Amino acid sequence: MDITRERLIQERKNWRKEHPHGFIAKPCKDPKTGSSDLYEWDCLIPGKKGSDWEGGNFRLIIQFPEEYPNKPPKCVFKPVLFHPNIYPSGTVCLSILNEDEDWKPSISIAQILLGIQELLANPNPSSPAQADPYLMLTTKKKDYVQKVREQVRTIGKKF
Amino acid sequence: MTGFKQIEVVDMDTIDISNLNRQFLFTREDVGKHKSECAAKAIKRRFPALNIKHYVGNIKDGRFDSDFFKSFDLIYNALDNIDARKHVNRVCISLNRPLIDGGSTGYIGTTVSILKDKTPCYECIPKPTPKQFPVCTIRATPDKMIHCIVWAKYLLNALFGDQGEVNFLEDIREELSEVVKNGDYKALATKVFTKVFDEEIHSQLELRNKKQEYGKSELKEEEIKVIEMLRKKELQPLDSTVFNTNPEEIKYEDKEGNRKDTEIWDISLYVQLFYKSIESILTKYGDKVGHIEFDKDDEILLGFIIACSNLRAYNYNIAKETGFKIKEMAGNIIPAISSTNGIVAGMEVIEGLKILSGQTSKLKAVTFSSKNADRVITSSDITQEINKNCQICSNVKPLYKLTVDEETFKLQDLIEKVLKKDLSISSPTLECGGKIFFETGDDLDEDEIEEYEHKLPKLLKGDLNVGDKYNKIRVDDFLQDFTCDIELHYSKVVNKDENPQGYIFEIVVEGSQKQNPSKEEAKIVPEQDKSEPTYTCVDQNSDDVIIADPADICQKTAVKRKSDELEEIDHQAKRSKITI
Numbered sequence: 088m089d090i091t092r093e094r095l096i097q098e099r100k101n102w103r104k105e106h107p108h109g110f111i112a113k114p115c116k117d118p119k120t121g122s123s124d125l126y127e128w129d130c131l132i133p134g135k136k137g138s139d140w141e142g143g144n145f146r147l148i149i150q151f152p153e154e155y156p157n158k159p160p161k162c163v164f165k166p167v168l169f170h171p172n173i174y175p176s177g178t179v180c181l182s183i184l185n186e187d188e189d190w191k192p193s194i195s196i197a198q199i200l201l202g203i204q205e206l207l208a209n210p211n212p213s214s215p216a217q218a219d220p221y222l223m224l225t226t227k228k229k230d231y232v233q234k235v236r237e238q239v240r241t242i243g244k245k246f
Numbered sequence: 247m248t249g250f251k252q253i254e255v256v257d258m259d260t261i262d263i264s265n266l267n268r269q270f271l272f273t274r275e276d277v278g279k280h281k282s283e284c285a286a287k288a289i290k291r292r293f294p295a296l297n298i299k300h301y302v303g304n305i306k307d308g309r310f311d312s313d314f315f316k317s318f319d320l321i322y323n324a325l326d327n328i329d330a331r332k333h334v335n336r337v338c339i340s341l342n343r344p345l346i347d348g349g350s351t352g353y354i355g356t357t358v359s360i361l362k363d364k365t366p367c368y369e370c371i372p373k374p375t376p377k378q379f380p381v382c383t384i385r386a387t388p389d390k391m392i393h394c395i396v397w398a399k400y401l402l403n404a405l406f407g408d409q410g411e412v413n414f415l416e417d418i419r420e421e422l423s424e425v426v427k428n429g430d431y432k433a434l435a436t437k438v439f440t441k442v443f444d445e446e447i448h449s450q451l452e453l454r455n456k457k458q459e460y461g462k463s464e465l466k467e468e469e470i471k472v473i474e475m476l477r478k479k480e481l482q483p484l485d486s487t488v489f490n491t492n493p494e495e496i497k498y499e500d501k502e503g504n505r506k507d508t509e510i511w512d513i514s515l516y517v518q519l520f521y522k523s524i525e526s527i528l529t530k531y532g533d534k535v536g537h538i539e540f541d542k543d544d545e546i547l548l549g550f551i552i553a554c555s556n557l558r559a560y561n562y563n564i565a566k567e568t569g570f571k572i573k574e575m576a577g578n579i580i581p582a583i584s585s586t587n588g589i590v591a592g593m594e595v596i597e598g599l600k601i602l603s604g605q606t607s608k609l610k611a612v613t614f615s616s617k618n619a620d621r622v623i624t625s626s627d628i629t630q631e632i633n634k635n636c637q638i639c640s641n642v643k644p645l646y647k648l649t650v651d652e653e654t655f656k657l658q659d660l661i662e663k664v665l666k667k668d669l670s671i672s673s674p675t676l677e678c679g680g681k682i683f684f685e686t687g688d689d690l691d692e693d694e695i696e697e698y699e700h701k702l703p704k705l706l707k708g709d710l711n712v713g714d715k716y717n718k719i720r721v722d723d724f725l726q727d728f729t730c731d732i733e734l735h736y737s738k739v740v741n742k743d744e745n746p747q748g749y750i751f752e753i754v755v756e757g758s759q760k761q762n763p764s765k766e767e768a769k770i771v772p773e774q775d776k777s778e779p780t781y782t783c784v785d786q787n788s789d790d791v792i793i794a795d796p797a798d799i800c801q802k803t804a805v806k807r808k809s810d811e812l813e814e815i816d817h818q819a820k821r822s823k824i825t826i
């Protein structure tokens with residue numbers, strides 16, 4: 088628990104000192120106490136330039152388990168995005184966020200967010216997590232792109 | 247000339263006319279301009295090939311972050327206060343950058359090299375606390391002007407400053423706080439004047455007579471002591487009603503409206519200045535009243551001190567002093583002497599060359615006196631004096647214990663008194679039980695900053711519930727990379743007499759991994775009274791001494807020396823940095 092806290096304090100410090108342009112990541116504020124919870128971060132990912140996602144900003148919540156950084160955090164889009172690698176619950180399915188796959192304790196929050204930005208632009212059809220977008224991407228690519236653009240206009244403009 | 251090619255200078259000050267006698271890089275036309283800029287320009291004129299950059303700002307500003315410090319091979323301190331020295335020390339230790347600290351007070355000069363694991367750091371040896379006068383001397387029996395000045399500063403605090411400050415004039419604060427709040431300056435000035443310059447002196451006169459009437463046996467021991475001290479003194483109460491406190495013409499100012507600070511005045515003018523100062527403080531500092539802190543460069547506050555200390559001096563038949571002299575004494579200003587600074591700069595170059603050429607085992611702490619009568623120079627091998635338990639340069643993460651009164655202790659007390667004053671932290675992040683409850687820094691959003699500021703006046707326990715579940719606060723300095731834990735304890739009864747600050751702050755030194763884990767307790771308040779170590783910085787007796795200024799240090803580039811040692815590194819491009 089001390090290691091987790093220490094690491095999260097360090098992550099916050101590193102982010103404050105330097106972070107990728109256009110991204111936001113900060114511990115969630117409890118409006119009642121004004122304190123921020125190190126175990127839950129509120130983030131904003133800008134759609135990658137040159138991709139169909141460009142122009143939108145998408146809100147993501149990162150939840151850190153007590154075992155972090157030995158175990159990876161859980162990343163959830165709020166609201167849920169239409170994307171083949173995002174579960175209907177909003178949770179992101181990405182190898183670097185999987186303990187049994189490519190997660191390493193040294194991965195920083197900035198790296199996670201950049202990884203997810205990349206995933207939005209370049210979905211991975213080999214590990215689908217949401218049926219509709221998966222089917223649309225693999226069968227009707229045009230409709231998929233249109234749906235993504237629509238999403239950029241609706242969800243992506245709110246923030 | 248010594249091979250430095252890239253120099254960056256940081257300083258926040260502007261050039262004062264009084265700097266010109268010793269800071270040769272500046273001329274009369276430069277008065278009022280920024281020191282760093284003028285120094286850089288003057289050097290550039292003489293050494294056009296030199297790459298010199300200047301910044302106007304405080305070295306503790308967020309923009310001078312670790313990346314900034316990391317870009318230098320060598321860092322020079324030419325600072326005038328302990329707080330900033332500690333800050334630069336911590337940053338340099340955390341980044342493993344060599345630091346050379348220099349300073350001078352009058353004829354005494356010092357150079358100390360600091361390099362992690364090779365020499366002690368600036369905080370390895372606790373600095374002795376500034377010289378303090380016995381309370382009794384200040385409160386009841388002054389016999390020097392400095393005693394009157396110290397008293398005047400306490401009076402300023404008691405009337406207009408923060409309550410948290412230690413002050414033995416608390417009775418005056420209590421008695422007059424209502425009148426201060428009312429804002430009627432005439433009433434306040436008369437009340438204060440009558441109380442401190444008239445009634446108090448009268449009661450001392452009575453006390454003295456009392457002794458003659460009753461003899462020793464019926465008096466308290468303390469009273470006897472005061473009487474003994476007063477016996478030889480001629481006490482002169484001052485009755486404000488005999489003075490014109492609201493004159494049409496202000497006689498203590500010249501035609502341009504400047505206070506005649508180089509002259510000694512008639513006592514009536516000090517009375518007038520006293521009234522005028524109180525009026526100015528109440529009318530011009532309206533919102534700040536209750537939080538005013540003495541600043542020798544604030545003309546209004548200085549006026550108050552000049553008036554009060556001279557009036558008190560009159561009370562006790564002590565010779566009056568000019569405003570200029572009082573400013574010097576009140577600001578603990580010790581005259582800076584150019585030759586001392588020149589020698590310091592020269593020694594600093596030599597130490598710097600040792601570092602750059604890798605001869606770190608030869609680093610020295612050098613102290614000297616350039617006064618004719620007692621020319622001495624002591625140089626000591628400091629490489630053996632590293633404090634293994636130092637909270638800054640060893641790997642020990644310190645643990646502190648803080649006991650506070652839950653009914654009065656606010657977040658701002660924790661930050662201003664414990665963290666900033668006691669621990670010299672500049673930009674704290676506070677975390678407890680996985681929640682960050684305070685941060686500060688230029689990078690934060692405006693609404694975040696506002697929200698945190700809004701929390702400052704709140705009670706740590708009652709309002710913010712800090713320590714309800716977990717009592718360990720993690721403190722992390724955003725700029726210094728200094729981290730420590732504070733164990734928080736609440737108590738209803740923190741004895742105010744023993745702990746005038748209203749809290750008890752102790753260090754529980756954690757044994758480092760290699761040593762045995764037994765916890766050693768040492769009280770931090772009152773601070774350890776260590777005798778002067780061989781390696782120290784000369785300004786330790788005062789927070790506000792004039793230390794070598796940028797110009798003085800920059801002159802190192804003009805030091806004419808060529809030895810093998812110098813040539814060896816001459817062709818290496820070196821960056822160095824000066825913080826002032």
Ligand SMILES: [Zn+2]
Nearest residue numbers: 367370636639
């Ligand atoms: Zn140290």
